[in-house]
Amino acid sequence: YGRAAPPPDALRVDKAILLSQQPAGGQKNPASSRFLSAGAERLSAGDPANALAAAEAALKEDPRNAKAWGLKAAALNQMRRFGEAELAAKKATELDRGNTQAFRDLAWAQLHNGKADEAEASANQMIFLDPENPEGYLLRAFAHEMRGDRAKMLADLERAAARDPKYLNHLAHARAGHRLFDPQSPDTDGLLNALAPPPPPKSNALIWLGVALLGAAGLGGLGRFLHPMLAGLLNRRRTGPGVRDPSAHSTVPNPSRPAQPAEEGLLADKYRLRRVAGRGGMSQVWEALDTTLERVVAVKEMAPELAADPALRVLYAKEARTIATLRHPNIVEIYEILDLPPHLYLVFEWVSGKTVAQVLIEKKRLPLDSVKAVMAPVCEALAFAH
Known part of the structure; x- marks a missing residue:
C-alpha cells in the first residue's frame, strides 16, 4: 500500500x-x-x-x-x-x-x-x-x-x-x-520420430492414373453386370494399345491468361461447369460441357492449398502429360491442362455410370466373378502403364 x-x-x-x-x-x-x-x-x-x-x-x-x-x-x-x-x-x-x-x-x-x-x-x-x-x-x-x-x-x-x-x-x-x-x-x-521419405515425384503419377483406371477400367468391368447399356458405353474399345502424341489432345494454355473462377461463366472460354460430381482431399471433379465440341467432359480442379504451391503445379502438369502418352482402352483420356493461376484444372474424358463404392453400398458384397470383371481391366492397364 x-x-x-x-x-x-x-x-x-x-x-x-x-x-x-x-x-x-x-x-x-x-x-x-x-x-x-x-x-x-x-x-x-x-x-x-x-x-x-x-x-x-x-x-x-x-x-x-x-x-x-x-x-x-x-x-x-x-x-x-x-x-x-x-x-x-x-x-x-x-x-x-x-x-x-x-x-x-x-x-x-x-x-x-x-x-x-x-x-x-x-x-x-x-x-x-x-x-x-x-x-x-x-x-x-x-x-x-x-x-x-x-x-x-x-x-x-x-x-x-x-x-x-x-x-x-x-x-x-x-x-x-x-x-x-x-x-x-x-x-x-x-x-x-523420423519418417520414411515420401515416394519419388514420378510415382505421384499413379494418383492420376488410379483415377483414370477406376473411372474407365473399374466402371467398365462393372458395366457388364450392372446394366447392358453401360456395358456398351464403358467397355468400348478404342484403337489398339500404343503410344500417342500428347499434343493431339493435351495443350497447356498461356499461363498469363487471367484466372476464371469455377463458379462463373465459361472456364477457359469453352467449358461450362454443370455440377460437382465428386470431392476428395486433393481436388474436386466437375461434370462440364465442352461448348466447342459439344461433348461432356470431367474437369478436375486442384484444391486451392495445393494449387498455391508452384512446385506441385509443375509436378502435376508433368504427370498429366505423361498420362496423355498412354493409349489403352482401360485408361481414361486426358484432353487438356488448364493452368489458370491461381487455379489448375485437368480435363478428362467423362465416363458415365456408377462408382465401385456406390455399387458396394447397394449390393454390400460382390460375387467373385464381378470382382474379377472389375480388377482384371485395372491390372491390364497398370501392366501396360509400366
Whole structure:
C-alpha cells in the first residue's frame, strides 16, 4: 500500500530468473525419487500403465512434485488418454514453469484434443525455454496445420529440420501436400520420430492414373453386370494399345491468361461447369460441357492449398502429360491442362455410370466373378502403364 507501481519493464519475465526458480515440491523425497526412477524406466520400455502407477505412487508421497505430474502426463499420452494427460501436464507446468518436457506433453495432448491455439502457446513456451529444441517447432507446425496455415507450418518444419535432420522427411511430406498430423490417427506417436521419405515425384503419377483406371477400367468391368447399356458405353474399345502424341489432345494454355473462377461463366472460354460430381482431399471433379465440341467432359480442379504451391503445379502438369502418352482402352483420356493461376484444372474424358463404392453400398458384397470383371481391366492397364 502506498508504493508506486513498478515500471512496465519490471513486469517482464526474465528467462534466467524463470529457469533459476526451484520447482514446487523440490525437496528430495527418497521414496518419491525411487518411484520416479522406476516409472521413467517403465515408460522408456513401452510400459505406460506401470509408469502411470509409479507416477501416482510418487504423487502420494509428494503431491506437489512437478516431475511426478510430468511423468503421469507422459504415460497418459502414451496410453492415448489425452484429456487426463492435458490436466496432468498443466499441473506439471504450474509447479515448474521451466519444465520443457511438461510443456511438450501439454502441447501433444492439446493437439489431440483439437486445441490448436493452446497447443501453439505451449509450443511457444518450449521454444522460449530452449530455442534449439526441434520438437517445439515441430509441435507448433502441427498446430498451424490444424488451422490450415500452410505457410507457417512449412516455416516451422524448416526450423525443426534445421535443428534435427530426422525431421527433413516431415518437411518433404508437407511440401508434397501430404497431411502430417491427424488427431484421429492411432499412429500419431510416430510423427515425433523420423519418417520414411515420401515416394519419388514420378510415382505421384499413379494418383492420376488410379483415377483414370477406376473411372474407365473399374466402371467398365462393372458395366457388364450392372446394366447392358453401360456395358456398351464403358467397355468400348478404342484403337489398339500404343503410344500417342500428347499434343493431339493435351495443350497447356498461356499461363498469363487471367484466372476464371469455377463458379462463373465459361472456364477457359469453352467449358461450362454443370455440377460437382465428386470431392476428395486433393481436388474436386466437375461434370462440364465442352461448348466447342459439344461433348461432356470431367474437369478436375486442384484444391486451392495445393494449387498455391508452384512446385506441385509443375509436378502435376508433368504427370498429366505423361498420362496423355498412354493409349489403352482401360485408361481414361486426358484432353487438356488448364493452368489458370491461381487455379489448375485437368480435363478428362467423362465416363458415365456408377462408382465401385456406390455399387458396394447397394449390393454390400460382390460375387467373385464381378470382382474379377472389375480388377482384371485395372491390372491390364497398370501392366501396360509400366
